[in-house]
Amino acid sequence: MTAEWNQVLEQVRVWLDRDKFRTTLLAELAREYRETPAIWNDIASADASATMPHQKTSSGIDFYR
């Protein structure tokens, strides 16, 4: 499982760490911030508004239903 886990992590890391994505993201952030400063409120509240499919438990997330 560790090997499989590492493989998935690496795959995601590769796409997140690409210069293009970093640049694109940075550019998008800057542009959107300039155009609509209120966007930060939306992004910052994403955690609260996101629909989490499962209830969190003290030991983590209970995925089993």
Place this chain on the structure above:
Amino acid sequence: MAGLAEAVTREVIDKLPQPAVIVKEDVLESIAEHLVLPDGGSFEQAYPQFVLSVLDRLVPPQTTYGAGLRNTSSERIDIGMTAAPFEEESIVAELPSGFKIFCDEVRWKDGGFDSTLVVSVQGVCSARALDRASKQFFEIMRALVPFFFRQEMGKSTDADDDSDTTSAVRNTVLVRLQKCLTMYFAPESTKGTFQGRRIRNAVRLLIESDRQVHDAVGLSLSFAAIEALLGEKTEGIAEELSRKAATLLVPNADNRRAAIKAIKRMYDHRSKLLHGERLIVEPHARDDVRVLAAAVLRGVLDWLHFAARFGEPDAEASKFFVDLQEASDTGRLFVGPSEDLWTIPAENWDKE
């Protein structure tokens, strides 16, 4: 937010094998946590923390997910047969992104005459990705697996195994399900092939068809699925679909004429319902068109399997249509489907 979400989807989520192990909401949430910086904050310093935060959402299944995410009673997969469809605790399918679908349990209802599947999904993924992928898997299995079994049952050859599903039937269904799932989640780069568009669209339409409360809409969406698989024209659709479906499903040219007539009547029934000329759906009509759509999908899968065996694993839809046209014009057998796939009772559609 829309532009940012679009960039995240385009640059990360869509690049990963599908279904992706994270979803855009995961990335946006990590952006909110780590990249919304105060004045003077260093983006370059914050970025590694953001990446770690996203990776932290990917959790190995055994430690956190327990036995994975199961289908609920509202997502149950009714097989509709007396035999156990899959072996319990066996892997039903596996996707390139690492998601695995397990058969956890076979439950019985109606006094043991009908089986229903409890499956679970596991993967190294985020909670949201697991939820989203599972919902998709359950829907696809509900739309396909009962029909795959129905097409195979009654063909048991194991002399001492009358009551259980034979391993041959089980394997055939598993192979078809795996193929459909692989095609459904195939990368966008495969567009133009069956894998890229037609089967994916057809499966989506079958899911929607099954979901409909209204028979007329359900019937119409099953026809849309047939069109997704066989359609090339924008006019003369009834003629085109009936001829192609009959050629695909019926090996004997003499019997094709009756099948063409029946399919045209089904299409005519659909049109009258949609155009408002008829309000009542014939009792058997919705089921017949759904069975027809499942048979057409099976025929296409058989042809793809046949093409792969002869060295063309990514056979183009255009090749399929050329072969189908030739079989239709000459009255010859269309090579690919392993048997006569027409199972709709003739008397259902022998009258105007």
